[in-house]
Amino acid sequence: MAQDGYEHPAIGDVTLPEVLHALSDPLRLHIVATLRAGGPRGWGAFDAQVAASTLSHHMKVLRMAGLVCNRRDGTRCLVSLRPEIETRFPGLLATVVALHQGPGTSQGAAAMPKA
Amino acid sequence: MAQDGYEHPAIGDVTLPEVLHALSDPLRLHIVATLRAGGPRGWGAFDAQVAASTLSHHMKVLRMAGLVCNRRDGTRCLVSLRPEIETRFPGLLATVVALHQGPGTSQGAAAMPKA
């Protein structure tokens, strides 16, 4: 965990292209979708088939895009979605995650493919 | 215009990360937003401050992501949004474009920031 605190950008500084880019990676999209489906969790919760350092890198991308926040929990580090992202870009996460999961796994998102 | 026809992927082959990546560039986002606000148009309609070859490159990215289609019109090449993208990823474009344009320029999209 390196330093004491994590660097989180002010939600107002986050740009839309930045967020879209963060979501344009399959693994990061999977992480965000997983977080939406449940609460905060440690790194191990995402059965990512990549090295720990790679996963750490993707987490930083998500964090710097204002999508997630990290919190220390003993020796682990819990991740969770940043609620403010909904205020900053209303409906975006709901739409993207719903489309990612497909029609069968919808969770009350903004758009609902019927075919 | 190179060859007679343009290469357009089948809409079913387009993936969500691919589309999000195509939208994660400011210029491409601007192009898509402009196209949504009006009909088909030539390259010159987007007052892009980049070289023609660069613009052509971005057009190809958008085309390969299934977002736009190109059509020959004499010596020009008209671009327009692919309607099928709405079937493939319902609500995505509306949400993203609305968020890109901001609260003041809303055009009946999915989400409407009020602050």
Add this chain to the structure above:
DNA sequence: TACTATATTCGTCGAATATCGAACATCAAC
């Protein structure tokens, strides 16, 4: 045919990204 307008393709460049392994930092437990 030659010339112009418009867009594409090619080759190249520098910057950013993705990935890994190794070393390091932090906390909890022994």
Add this chain to the structure above:
DNA sequence: GTTGATGTTCGATATTCGACGAATATAGTA
């Protein structure tokens, strides 16, 4: 203090991205 668990940072490498200029292709016009 040592050890183990959990992430982070660093260095190296390979790939992708965005940009440009130059050369090319096509349609229309002189």
